[in-house]
Amino acid sequence: MAGKETPRQKMINMMYLIFIAMLALNLSKQILQSFGTMNEELTETNVELEDRNEQFMQGLEEKAIEQAEKYLALKNKADSIRNISTELYGFLESIKEGAFVSAEEKGIARNKYSKLDNTAYYTQQFFDGENYKELGQEFLDQMNNFRTGFVQIASSDPKLVTIAEEVDSKFSTNDIPVEGGKPKKYLDYHYKDMPLIVGITKISLLQSTLQNIEAQLLSTMLEGKLKIEASLTNFDAIVVADKAAFFPNEKFSGKIILGKNDPTLKADKVIINGRELDDELMQQGKTLLEIPAGRIGTNKIEGEFQFTEEGEIISIPVNYEYEVVPPPNSASISADKMNVVYLGVRNPFTISIPGVDANKVSVRAPGLKKGKEILDERRKRVSLNGPSDYELDLRNATIEGDKINILVSGTLPSGVTVGPFKNEFRVKTLPPPISGVDEDFERKAWTKRDLANGLVTASFKDFDFNLPLVVTSFKLDIDGQVFPCDGGELTNNAKRAVGASKSGTRVTFFDINTTALGTNVEIPKAADLSLIVN
16 A cells, blocks of 8 residues: 655655756766666666555555445545556656667667766757757646646645645746756756756656655545554665765765654664764754765765664664765866867867866866857757856967867865866868859859859858858959959859850859858868859
């Protein structure tokens, strides 16, 4: 039969809330592994909760058959709740499965959590620039439909009002306040540029919340009819770290709470790693922890909570593992396009220091600024402003030599500065453009009329940046007679010469000068263009 959240589930939920505070686009491998481990725990708990709720429903169905007058109405309401929660649960499961399949298609196993760091997947699935794709909108619709349906069902029963309020809060898709910035949309905050395993774990947590809400609601509906034992012997002690990983010179900090999360409950005695904690650390509903973080690697916290219940001392074991990772000795500095940067364009970068919050990272380089623009799969400009998004603007920059250095420093939680870390990038000039007529760069034979009235155009071939070019002048050679032309149009004399040429005459456009929109960098002459007049 179902009821309140299991102690184990409470433990997982509280630990995961701490992990969420550690989010960054480029997480360390240890932290990605921690999210994977958490997802395993959540998945296992979700299966247990699903079985538990199923047993509850079977028991309720039997009661409805045996005592229809007392239980049939409850059973019908429970069915309505299950229908809407099952629909949302299944939809969330399909999102998770799609994420795992995307990794498997790239040869990454589901349990290789440190490699599930793709930050583009959810952005590509949910977002179309500032708008939502069909799947992103469906995600919001599913959440909103569940919340609305649940509140509608629960609000008819005074005992369920507080649960309805909880659902209204936990499944809200309203904008989320961001300290020091504008509120973010729900999907942007939780999934945009989010590493693959982090998004998967977030969805598992939503599913876990869904299962626990369902169990809590069904249990409350039967309050006074079906009872679940709630003795202290059923509690678990939960260690909640202030963050997911610590550096060697830091102190481990966190707190210990009981699975029931009773804000009035205070331990009589707490022993951790062989030492009894001071009384002021044992507060109502929690016990504070602050101990040396320990050596690099996996560290353990072991001990016990002691309570007195009906004259008997009840001991609740404490068992927790956490990671201590070495301070970062490098920064992740990568040009999104390639290992070189180009003069005359805005070069997108992704920059971070593993284990350091983005707002504690300092970046220095001529022309480097926060935020970046990229081209999506349809060559449409998209602006990004994630924690690790930067842009090296070399449209009007003066660079000495053919190299540029980017320096990155960071401040650890302990206040210690790491870095500066330096990456050197080659600076290349823009490649020579190709030329054509009326933006047709493949056609080699033209009628006299089309060629005479055509506009000479230029473009970069297979270039990773969208840099529009304008032809400022060129020369046209027809049977050895050269016609200088300004802009991209043929002069009247050149047009008459084209019109008077014989079919099969070869004409050549050469000395083609161009300029690029939005930059003052000199563009190499475009390649000569040889055409046949029909």
